[in-house]
Amino acid sequence: MKLSxxxxxxxxxxxxxxxxxxxxxxLRAGLMRNLSAGIFSWLPAxxxxxxxxxxxxxxxxxxxxxxxxxLPALNPKDIWDSTGRVEAFGxxxxxxxxxxxxxLAPTHEEIMAYHAKQHVNSYKDLPMVWYQIQSKFxxxxxxRSGVLRGRQFFMKDAYSLDSSFEGLDISYEKQYNxxxxxxxxxxxxxxVVGASSGAMGGSKxxxxxxxxxxGEDVCAVSESGDAQxxxxxxxxxxxxxxxxxxxxxEEFATPNSKSINDLITDFKLxxxxxxxxxxxxxxxxxxxILMRGNDExxxxxxxxxxxxxxxxxxxxxxxxxxxxxNAGSIGPVxxxxxxxxxxxxxxQNSNGLYAGANKNGFHYKNIDLKRDVTDIEYFxxxxxNAGEISPFDGKPIRIVNAIELGHIFxxxxxxxxxxxxxxxxxxxxxxxxVMGSYGIGVERIMACYIEQNHDENGIIWNxxxxxxxLHIIALNPKKSTEVRxxxxxxxxxxxxxxxxxxxxxxxxxxxxxxxxxxLLGVPYQIVxxxxxxxxxxxxxxxxxxxxxxxxxxxxxEIDDLVEDLILELDL
Ligand code: ATP
Ligand code: MG
Numbered sequence: 001m002k003l004s005x006x007x008x009x010x011x012x013x014x015x016x017x018x019x020x021x022x023x024x025x026x027l028r029a030g031l032m033r034n035l036s037a038g039i040f041s042w043l044p045a046x047x048x049x050x051x052x053x054x055x056x057x058x059x060x061x062x063x064x065x066x067x068x069x070x071l072p073a074l075n076p077k078d079i080w081d082s083t084g085r086v087e088a089f090g091x092x093x094x095x096x097x098x099x100x101x102x103x104l105a106p107t108h109e110e111i112m113a114y115h116a117k118q119h120v121n122s123y124k125d126l127p128m129v130w131y132q133i134q135s136k137f138x139x140x141x142x143x144r145s146g147v148l149r150g151r152q153f154f155m156k157d158a159y160s161l162d163s164s165f166e167g168l169d170i171s172y173e174k175q176y177n178x179x180x181x182x183x184x185x186x187x188x189x190x191x192v193v194g195a196s197s198g199a200m201g202g203s204k205x206x207x208x209x210x211x212x213x214x215g216e217d218v219c220a221v222s223e224s225g226d227a228q229x230x231x232x233x234x235x236x237x238x239x240x241x242x243x244x245x246x247x248x249x250e251e252f253a254t255p256n257s258k259s260i261n262d263l264i265t266d267f268k269l270x271x272x273x274x275x276x277x278x279x280x281x282x283x284x285x286x287x288x289i290l291m292r293g294n295d296e297x298x299x300x301x302x303x304x305x306x307x308x309x310x311x312x313x314x315x316x317x318x319x320x321x322x323x324x325x326n327a328g329s330i331g332p333v334x335x336x337x338x339x340x341x342x343x344x345x346x347x348q349n350s351n352g353l354y355a356g357a358n359k360n361g362f363h364y365k366n367i368d369l370k371r372d373v374t375d376i377e378y379f380x381x382x383x384x385n386a387g388e389i390s391p392f393d394g395k396p397i398r399i400v401n402a403i404e405l406g407h408i409f410x411x412x413x414x415x416x417x418x419x420x421x422x423x424x425x426x427x428x429x430x431x432x433x434v435m436g437s438y439g440i441g442v443e444r445i446m447a448c449y450i451e452q453n454h455d456e457n458g459i460i461w462n463x464x465x466x467x468x469x470l471h472i473i474a475l476n477p478k479k480s481t482e483v484r485x486x487x488x489x490x491x492x493x494x495x496x497x498x499x500x501x502x503x504x505x506x507x508x509x510x511x512x513x514x515x516x517x518x519l520l521g522v523p524y525q526i527v528x529x530x531x532x533x534x535x536x537x538x539x540x541x542x543x544x545x546x547x548x549x550x551x552x553x554x555x556x557e558i559d560d561l562v563e564d565l566i567l568e569l570d571l
Contacts, residue, residue: 004505010520054156060182061129094139123424149216158439163425172408215403216404221400240272251357329359340375341376403451411435467520471502472491496559518543524571537551
């Protein structure tokens with residue numbers, strides 16, 4: 001490509017509301033433009049990078065025998081209704097006003113299961129992996145950080161179809177390894193976390209994460225690199241346990257204690273023995289969740305326990321109606337309404353506890369959960385804090401923000417059951433296909449790569465992702481026939497090879513050319529100027545290291561020079 005005929009609208013400055021480095025650089029280097037909130041146009045150089053990423057994705061998918069589909073973004077709504085996911089996606093799914101039986105697909109489990117039902121009949125047809133790289137549509141409420149959270153974005157989504165759960169384990173492992181190769185080839189440093197399956201259903205799921213301050217996920221990372229999404233993370237913390245206290249439960253006045261901290265200060269209590277009660281409404285019914293001291297509840301853990309995401313904290317009116325007290329005086333004993341009581345594992349069978357008495361301005365002491373609260377159920381609900389001990393390596397945990405790059409799920413039979421995708425097994429018995437689902441955000445790969453590979457001058461591409469292989473910079477080509485002719489010759493020779501050169505033949509200042517080249521970040525620049533040519537030299541610059549090397553061209557044909565460059569630079 002000759003820059004004089006290309007569209008690479010580089011920018012010097014941006015408004016302050018663009019914060020994330022990768023977002024800034026994609027705009028400044030002329031890779032992408034924002035069309036509307038969460039909607040982006042890929043400009044030619046950016047699209048080159050996107051295609052390179054897709055090539056890696058295709059290559060790695062095909063190495064594990066995945067086969068490529070291309071499914072429509074417009075989907076019949078009834079298929080999505082049959083799995084309950086119109087409701088599960090809620091406002092995140094785009095609906096179409098003048099064609100109400102269609103929706104825009106946010107993912108494609110249903111459609112793949114639908115096609116599996118059509119033509120996959122026997123265990124002999126399986127295993128299979130179907131994948132595509134295609135546009136997804138999600139009505140994200142807060143699109144931000146550029147292409148990281150788009151309302152339209154590209155996803156590589158793969159779906160494994162197996163005749164057994166053992167088969168699913170193998171398919172899942174293959175995807176796991178393919179994901180590792182993909183991110184390694186892309187040159188992205190990542191970690192893997194155990195994750196919550198959310199609205200997808202299924203048993204096991206893991207996410208590929210990139211540590212980044214702009215990431216919207218929060219992870220607990222141990223020194224050894226083992227990590228967990230905070231949605232499911234655990235740490236090694238001693239249980240509250242039992243103390244010698246046979247005293248009867250007793251009410252005491254706490255008129256000024258509106259929070260656990262007030263209670264601790266006002267009565268000099270041990271925080272560990274103060275139990276905090278939260279009331280949630282699940283399908284119109286209240287439940288009480290008991291947490292230790294100031295421990296925080298992780299809502300995703302509650303979702304996993306309840307098997308539904310349809311829960312919300314009770315409002316002030318409901319608190320009073322169901323418990324008999326306002327927030328600050330609520331507890332598991334003497335509730336006005338009988339309700340399900342769930343407690344965090346750390347409180348298991350503990351005694352000597354303090355909690356609200358369900359009477360404004362009063363608390364109980366000496367609560368023994370074993371003795372005083374019948375039908376209590378224990379689960380892990382608490383949020384892990386930085387500095388707590390990791391269950392993986394016994395060392396303190398770091399809490400970091402991270403960007404989710406990819407997500408792999410063992411779906412099981414949720415979708416094949418709902419859509420009736422069945423096969424006959426070895427004994428001629430009908431059973432549902434066992435599915436897995438594996439997604440990667442293509443734009444997120446690009447954003448994460450740039451986050452990890454840039455300097456103050458611009459992007460630093462590696463060979464696999466770079467929009468071009470070599471950047472030829474002709475200095476003042478209008479002024480020198482020699483410069484013009486040699487640059488043109490080199491450019492033509494590179495074009496005749498399999499390489500993709502970008503040739504800055506513009507009649508602009510040397511400074512602009514160097515700045516644009518560093519901003520775009522092609523791995524190697526070849527600088528051709530009349531001063532160098534007087535000595536029969538051109539210059540090769542390594543974008544990453546800034547290292548410059550003179551190449552003598554007195555006794556070499558340009559085609560041979562290109563061959564040498566290919567070998568030397570491993571292009
Ligand atoms: P998030 O929690 O960030 O919303 P998700 O859990 O909804 O992600 P999945 O449904 O698992 O994401 O989608 C698979 C992959 O698609 C994600 O790992 C991510 O890389 C990408 N992805 C998801 N939503 C978006 C989006 N709005 N914009 C760009 N990429 C996205
Ligand atoms: Mg999402």
